Amino acid sequence: MEHNSTGIPHGKLGMWIFLSSEIMLFGAFISAYIVLRMGSPNFGVPPEAIMGRPLATINTFVLITSSVTMVLALAAIQRDNTKQFAMFMVLTSLLGMTFLGIKGYEYHHKISEGLTISSGLFGSFYFTLTGLHALHMIGGLIFNAYVLINGLRGKFNSRHYERVEYAGLYWHFVDLVWVILFPVFYLI
Amino acid sequence: MTENEAPHPASVKPYILVFVGLGILTGLTVFLSYLGLPRHTAILLAGLIALTKVTLIATFFMHLRFEKRAFVFLLLVALFFVTVLVASLIKDIGLIH
Numbered sequence: 119m120e121h122n123s124t125g126i127p128h129g130k131l132g133m134w135i136f137l138s139s140e141i142m143l144f145g146a147f148i149s150a151y152i153v154l155r156m157g158s159p160n161f162g163v164p165p166e167a168i169m170g171r172p173l174a175t176i177n178t179f180v181l182i183t184s185s186v187t188m189v190l191a192l193a194a195i196q197r198d199n200t201k202q203f204a205m206f207m208v209l210t211s212l213l214g215m216t217f218l219g220i221k222g223y224e225y226h227h228k229i230s231e232g233l234t235i236s237s238g239l240f241g242s243f244y245f246t247l248t249g250l251h252a253l254h255m256i257g258g259l260i261f262n263a264y265v266l267i268n269g270l271r272g273k274f275n276s277r278h279y280e281r282v283e284y285a286g287l288y289w290h291f292v293d294l295v296w297v298i299l300f301p302v303f304y305l306i
Numbered sequence: 307m308t309e310n311e312a313p314h315p316a317s318v319k320p321y322i323l324v325f326v327g328l329g330i331l332t333g334l335t336v337f338l339s340y341l342g343l344p345r346h347t348a349i350l351l352a353g354l355i356a357l358t359k360v361t362l363i364a365t366f367f368m369h370l371r372f373e374k375r376a377f378v379f380l381l382l383v384a385l386f387f388v389t390v391l392v393a394s395l396i397k398d399i400g401l402i403h
Contacts, residue, residue, distance in 0.1 A: 126376060134377050138384035145388030149395055157399040175336050179329065186325040189367045193318050283369075290367045297359045300332075301352040305339035 133284045137291050140254075144295055147250070148302065151243045161239045168231045170224060174304045177220045178296065184213035185293040188262075188286050198276045200269060207266040210289065214259050221252055244303055251299060254292045261285045324366045331359050 124131075155161050191206035225245075228234075235245040265285045268274065274282055335355040339348065365371045370378060 124376075126374060130377075134380050138380050141381070141384040141388060145384075145391055149388070149392040152392060153395045153398055171336065171339070175332065178332050182325065182328045182332065185328075185363065185367055186321055189321050190318060193321070287368055290363055293367075294360050294363050297363065298356055301335060301339075301356050305335060305352050306349055 127280060129280050129284055130287075133287050137287065140291060140295075144247075144250070144298075147243070147247055148298070151247070151302065154239055154243070158239060163240055164228075164231075164233050168228060168233055169304055170227065171304050173220060173224060174300060177217055177224075178300050180213050180217045180220070181293050181296050184210045184217070185290050187213065188289045192279065192282050192286050195269065195274050195279045195282050196276055200272070200274075203269055203274070203282070204266060207262060207269065211259055211262045211266070214255055214262070214289075218252060218255055221248065247299055248303070251292065251295055254295070258285075258289050258292050261288055320366055324362050327362055328359055331355050331362075 187206045187209045191203050191210060194200075194202035194206055228241075228244075233241050233244070235241055262285055265274075265282050269282065335352055338351050338355075343351070364381070370381070
């Protein structure tokens with residue numbers, strides 16, 4: 119592993135600092151949501167038929183599954199099993215794409231039902247936050263593709279798997295954000 | 307090399323257990339949301355379940371359990387400021403009501 123005088127790899131420290139700043143980014147949006155939802159008399163929450171709780175639940179399971187396949191990909195490369203690593207990376211990315219596909223369908227349904235980013239406070243927050251999350255997913259898919267390609271080229275093994283680990287940290291964080299957004303928008 | 311032969315130090319069993327736990331908690335929170343509980347109870351329960359899931363992901367999938375404390379500290383700093391952000395806005399909610 120790549121180490122320095124502090125005993126902390128630079129890449130890992132950089133990723134955690136980045137993730138901390140991401141916590142602030144999402145935290146700012148979510149706190150604004152809490153204030154307006156609890157404080158504004160004009161905060162209309164759309165009915166269940168528009169929100170579609172079952173589909174969002176399926177999407178939550180898809181993302182959780184993609185998180186476990188990601189961590190299994192890391193475990194595989196830590197055991198020098200490149201084939202299994204590649205399989206789990208592909209599976210992770212496919213699950214990520216499934217999530218985005220379902221999200222796209224949800225957006226289509228909601229917009230056709232009249233819930234848009236400019237239809238009201240709820241719509242603004244819903245599309246801003248889930249949109250920001252979806253952009254993070256796309257970023258994660260690109261990161262995953264980079265890691266997969268380099269893994270197939272034999273760049274990673276049981277001694278050098280840092281980038282797989284960092285891609286994993288990012289991917290789990292994106293999953294973690296969804297774990298919070300899901301109850302915030304669909305359940306409460 | 308199959309999984310069974312490999313003398314890997316880091317077993318994948320905890321990951322699977324965490325995955326099952328996350329699945330059960332997701333099912334539970336969705337189930338609770340259909341019960342029509344009083345608003346405060348519903349928010350509290352959904353919040354607690356989400357917090358448990360987040361902790362599980364950070365601790366096991368993101369390996370915080372095995373990391374140096376510096377990373378946990380970094381995370382706590384960010385969480386502290388998010389709490390400050392939310393707490394400082396609570397006054398505004400009170401003003402509107």
